[in-house]
Amino acid sequence: MNQNLHQAGVKLLNALSRHSDLIMQVYLSGQLDESRYSSKVIENLTQMGVLWRPEENVPLRLKSAVRTLLEGSLQDERNRQLDANIGAALDSLKTVAQHYKEALHFNRFAESQAYLSDLTEHVYALAEALANAVRVLFGRINNEFGYVSSVDAKIRENELAQKQVSELLNQIELFRFDELSELAGSNRELRQLLVVTLQQSFSRVTQELSVVQARLLALLGRFREFKGRTRLLKGFLLHMEQQPDFAPTDYTKLSQVPVMFNQAAALINAAAVDVNNVEHESELQQLVSSIRVIKRQNRHVDKPAVNIPVESQSHVELDDTQLRSAVEDYFCEVIDTGQRITALEYHQRHALEFDAEVWLYQVIGGYQGLTEEEQAYFAIEASGEPHPVYTGNYLIHDVELGLR
Amino acid sequence: MITEQGRVLEKLLSGQFICQISDEDAWRYIKNKANVDKLEPHLNLLNRTLCSSAEGEVFFAAYKTLGDAERKELAQQFQDTAANLMPLVEWLLLVQQANGADVPVSIGTALRLNELQSAIEDTPAFAEQLEKISRYRMFGSTSVSLDGQLKQVFKRLTDLGYLLKPNPDKQIFIATGKIEHLYEVLKFIDETESLSLTEQAESAVQQGRLI
Numbered sequence: 001m002n003q004n005l006h007q008a009g010v011k012l013l014n015a016l017s018r019h020s021d022l023i024m025q026v027y028l029s030g031q032l033d034e035s036r037y038s039s040k041v042i043e044n045l046t047q048m049g050v051l052w053r054p055e056e057n058v059p060l061r062l063k064s065a066v067r068t069l070l071e072g073s074l075q076d077e078r079n080r081q082l083d084a085n086i087g088a089a090l091d092s093l094k095t096v097a098q099h100y101k102e103a104l105h106f107n108r109f110a111e112s113q114a115y116l117s118d119l120t121e122h123v124y125a126l127a128e129a130l131a132n133a134v135r136v137l138f139g140r141i142n143n144e145f146g147y148v149s150s151v152d153a154k155i156r157e158n159e160l161a162q163k164q165v166s167e168l169l170n171q172i173e174l175f176r177f178d179e180l181s182e183l184a185g186s187n188r189e190l191r192q193l194l195v196v197t198l199q200q201s202f203s204r205v206t207q208e209l210s211v212v213q214a215r216l217l218a219l220l221g222r223f224r225e226f227k228g229r230t231r232l233l234k235g236f237l238l239h240m241e242q243q244p245d246f247a248p249t250d251y252t253k254l255s256q257v258p259v260m261f262n263q264a265a266a267l268i269n270a271a272a273v274d275v276n277n278v279e280h281e282s283e284l285q286q287l288v289s290s291i292r293v294i295k296r297q298n299r300h301v302d303k304p305a306v307n308i309p310v311e312s313q314s315h316v317e318l319d320d321t322q323l324r325s326a327v328e329d330y331f332c333e334v335i336d337t338g339q340r341i342t343a344l345e346y347h348q349r350h351a352l353e354f355d356a357e358v359w360l361y362q363v364i365g366g367y368q369g370l371t372e373e374e375q376a377y378f379a380i381e382a383s384g385e386p387h388p389v390y391t392g393n394y395l396i397h398d399v400e401l402g403l404r
Numbered sequence: 405m406i407t408e409q410g411r412v413l414e415k416l417l418s419g420q421f422i423c424q425i426s427d428e429d430a431w432r433y434i435k436n437k438a439n440v441d442k443l444e445p446h447l448n449l450l451n452r453t454l455c456s457s458a459e460g461e462v463f464f465a466a467y468k469t470l471g472d473a474e475r476k477e478l479a480q481q482f483q484d485t486a487a488n489l490m491p492l493v494e495w496l497l498l499v500q501q502a503n504g505a506d507v508p509v510s511i512g513t514a515l516r517l518n519e520l521q522s523a524i525e526d527t528p529a530f531a532e533q534l535e536k537i538s539r540y541r542m543f544g545s546t547s548v549s550l551d552g553q554l555k556q557v558f559k560r561l562t563d564l565g566y567l568l569k570p571n572p573d574k575q576i577f578i579a580t581g582k583i584e585h586l587y588e589v590l591k592f593i594d595e596t597e598s599l600s601l602t603e604q605a606e607s608a609v610q611q612g613r614l615i
Binding site: 149150151226228230231232233234235236238239247248249250251252253257258259260261262263265266267268 | 599
């Protein structure tokens with residue numbers, strides 16, 4: 001018997017793998033395109049219970065067991081159905097557990113082992129079903145019901161999911177751990193299965209479901225907001241169509257201007273360049289070098305010929321010999337006396353008639369006009385102060401000249 | 405180097421909206437109450453105060469006290485806002501319909517110009533709508549080609565701060581918090597003028613269903 005079951009199972013799985021193309025086509029499109037495959041294959045699969053025909057004259061479909069297998073393994077988000085029949089599963093668990101205990105009681109060990117493995121299977125199946133249900137819900141939340149396009153449909157999907165969550169929670173309430181532990185009694189295997197495994201799965205699922213519920217509510221809020229916004233926009237458009245001359249009253253005239261209309265004007269403009277800042281020198285240079293020279297070539301315009309009067313220009317002559325000789329005298333006096341005399345003192349003493357500033361310039365210029373060798377004889381020192389406002393400038397009040 | 409405080413202050417004083425999209429660092433900085441207390445005296449000195457809109461999504465500088473000059477400035481702004489409402493609403497609806505996702509544009513929505521363009525090109529009604537929108541004074545397009553109109557509209561919206569173009573080489577735009585501000589303004593007008601816009605839209609939809 002067991003050997004037969006094994007062979008039949010292997011045969012079925014082989015058939016599935018041999019006709020995987022066909023099965024996937026049916027899975028994806030929902031129904032079988034019978035013209036593409038040989039009738040023998042189809043007949044074979046129908047007999048194995050992979051395909052079935054719900055009604056006469058309706059294309060063949062995939063059996064739901066195969067579909068569920070595929071959905072579960074492929075984590076297909078189209079899977080909307082949740083198996084929430086925990087009550088029935090619990091009842092069958094209890095029944096099998098009682099069989100097991102009875103078999104143990106009468107020392108039918110072989111039988112009891114079969115019951116125990118059956119029970120293990122049931123418990124794990126239940127735990128897996130619960131975890132699967134939560135995973136399916138999360139999958140749908142995570143892509144925000146991306147498989148439907150309109151917001152209305154998303155809201156409906158969300159409501160469905162919420163219903164499923166509350167249904168699941170109601171079902172989970174059917175877990176009575178006191179009853180289960182009483183049933184398990186002092187049997188170690190039973191305790192492990194009925195109390196420990198189920199309790200772990202129970203606590204994990206309840207925890208995750210509460211997260212799911214919160215996420216669903218938040219999503220629903222967002223969808224509603226989307227919808228509200230769309231309505232707001234459409235309503236505004238409609239309103240403007242009906243009353244094209246509508247203009248909102250000027251809220252800025254109110255004594256209390258609403259916050260959203262109170263927006264201060266821009267205040268800051270771009271800062272100006274500081275050419276004296278040494279730190280900026282390289283950046284500024286780069287900027288300058290990147291300035292493009294725009295040469296506008298003046299278009300040559302033919303002008304009518306004009307007579308150009310040619311006269312001799314009056315000469316302008318600059319006579320600075322007096323000033324220069326006065327500076328030379330000043331230098332000579334310094335050499336003669338060997339004392340330090342400031343330029344302005346000399347200016348006053350000799351009652352020179354040049355402007356004091358011009359005189360100072362000429363003295364400095366005269367000094368710098370000497371050859372280096374001659375400059376070495378003199379010591380020149382400017383007395384003055386830095387400019388009070390513009391840094392980097394030095395105001396010279398007087399110049400003192402002496403011999404080195 | 406300028407401190408984060410200085411940077412945020414400069415942004416506020418130059419009349420910009422700060423949201424998570426346009427400048428996440430600044431937005432996070434302002435979200436901290438202690439930092440706001442540091443900013444506020446500087447703003448107050450210039451008769452400004454920090455304001456937020458759309459449930460803390462956007463921040464901007466508002467006047468602290470309103471004199472005649474400030475009121476004049478605000479009145480001018482309001483004129484612009486009111487004049488821009490219609491083009492913006494039409495544009496928002498056009499994008500929402502052409503996107504095919506039925507989701508309104510909101511902060512963080514990414515808009516791919518190419519996808520939008522092909523959707524509009526494929527549907528003559530959208531193309532007409534775009535032409536109408538681009539002729540508004542706010543966008544001021546004189547282009548006859550759909551491509552030019554769309555680019556002009558997006559360029560203007562980027563200039564006005566409603567959209568952000570994170571990568572200058574790619575035609576992908578992201579909606580900023582100013583869009584949220586726009587919804588706030590619409591909601592406010594709806595409530596203050598008791599237009600019941602939502603109900604109008606609802607009843608129009610139902611009438612459409614009856615027909």
